[in-house]
Amino acid sequence: MIPMNDFSAEPEELLQKELQAFERVVRSGRFVLGNEVKEFESDWAARCGTRFSVGVGNGMDAIEIGLRALGIGYGDQVITSSMTAFATILAIMRAGAEPVLADIDPETALMDPESAVRCLSVRTRAVLLVHLYGHVCNMEEWAALCERAGIYLLEDCAQSHGAAWRGKVAGSFGVWGAYSFYPTKNLGGLGDGGALVTSDEEIARKAEMLRNYGQSKRYYHLEHGLNSRLDELQAAVLSVRMRWLDAFNKRRKEIAGRYTDSISNPLIHKMANPPEAENHVYHLYVVRCRERDRLSAYLKERGVSTLIHYPIPAHLQPLCKGVRIDPKGLGHSERHAVSCLSIPCHPQMSENDVNNIIGALKDFR
Numbered sequence: 001m002i003p004m005n006d007f008s009a010e011p012e013e014l015l016q017k018e019l020q021a022f023e024r025v026v027r028s029g030r031f032v033l034g035n036e037v038k039e040f041e042s043d044w045a046a047r048c049g050t051r052f053s054v055g056v057g058n059g060m061d062a063i064e065i066g067l068r069a070l071g072i073g074y075g076d077q078v079i080t081s082s083m084t085a086f087a088t089i090l091a092i093m094r095a096g097a098e099p100v101l102a103d104i105d106p107e108t109a110l111m112d113p114e115s116a117v118r119c120l121s122v123r124t125r126a127v128l129l130v131h132l133y134g135h136v137c138n139m140e141e142w143a144a145l146c147e148r149a150g151i152y153l154l155e156d157c158a159q160s161h162g163a164a165w166r167g168k169v170a171g172s173f174g175v176w177g178a179y180s181f182y183p184t185k186n187l188g189g190l191g192d193g194g195a196l197v198t199s200d201e202e203i204a205r206k207a208e209m210l211r212n213y214g215q216s217k218r219y220y221h222l223e224h225g226l227n228s229r230l231d232e233l234q235a236a237v238l239s240v241r242m243r244w245l246d247a248f249n250k251r252r253k254e255i256a257g258r259y260t261d262s263i264s265n266p267l268i269h270k271m272a273n274p275p276e277a278e279n280h281v282y283h284l285y286v287v288r289c290r291e292r293d294r295l296s297a298y299l300k301e302r303g304v305s306t307l308i309h310y311p312i313p314a315h316l317q318p319l320c321k322g323v324r325i326d327p328k329g330l331g332h333s334e335r336h337a338v339s340c341l342s343i344p345c346h347p348q349m350s351e352n353d354v355n356n357i358i359g360a361l362k363d364f365r
Contacts, residue, residue, distance in 0.1 A: 059180025
């Protein structure tokens with residue numbers, strides 16, 4: 001079976017570097033908010049083109065902390081996509097704000113700016129843009145939209161490590177960007193982890209307080225904080241894996257390019273090509289099919305794993321009953337949810353794996 005991810009097939013050199021990093025942390029005797037975290041934060045900020053990076057416990061916490069650092073909470077509204085991991089929505093709710101859900105562009109599955117405009121109200125404080133599947137697009141349009149509305153542009157970068165738009169990296173366009181380092185991400189650790197990146201010193205300072213019980217210094221609590229700290233072991237591993245990010249993203253793009261050029265089947269619809277190679281890092285390669293479930297079962301018979309990201313759009317989740325949505329509805333999101341299918345696209349895939357998947361998709365009838 002060709003898996004969606006295959007960590008056991010990663011290079012031996014990478015494994016040895018990770019084991020060395022683990023040993024270094026264990027021998028240091030410092031496990032929380034030490035030098036490993038500081039060094040990773042500095043390197044990740046530089047990589048993202050921001051002044052600061054604040055390591056936190058996971059990507060959802062990064063969003064919540066970012067919202068709270070801006071004073072966004074009860075009575076405020078944040079516009080975001082209904083087609084996203086539910087953590088995006090839950091983080092807004094945990095901050096005390098109200099998510100307002102916009103529709104997507106059917107060709108990219110990214111949030112539609114016209115739909116976002118229809119969602120604006122006097123209580124709107126921010127747009128939280130999700131770079132879904134690893135795709136960054138039309139950032140000038142989003143920046144202009146938010147500037148006209150007098151609201152913040154924020155970025156959910158959980159799937160877009162290394163993606164860029166016209167030379168700027170995901171997370172550097174808005175007031176802040178929130179990253180997840182869950183193991184399956186393009187840059188993933190060996191457990192949970194996340195980071196908030198920003199060039200605003202005050203936001204970074206508040207985020208550092210909020211992640212650590214709201215302390216300004218030890219035992220001085222100025223905020224209702226969280227316990228959400230990136231630990232030393234994960235930071236050390238992420239520092240190692242960051243050096244492999246470009247090569248791994250390059251391989252993802254190669255595989256995606258093969259799929260885009262070679263999959264030819266009227267029953268299978270490919271997502272829109274990004275205008276430039278840097279715009280998409282293919283955290284996921286997604287196709288659409290009206291008979292999605294039959295296609296998934298067929299691929300399983302051919303030895304190919306698949307997943308659905310995401311089968312239930314956020315506005316149809318029980319927790320979102322009563323949440324405001326685009327007044328024209330979320331038809332594109334709903335149609336995408338019942339037709340989308342993710343196929344393997346990870347750096348450890350062999351050429352034979354890629355050829356087998358292409359052949360299976362071509363043969364689907």
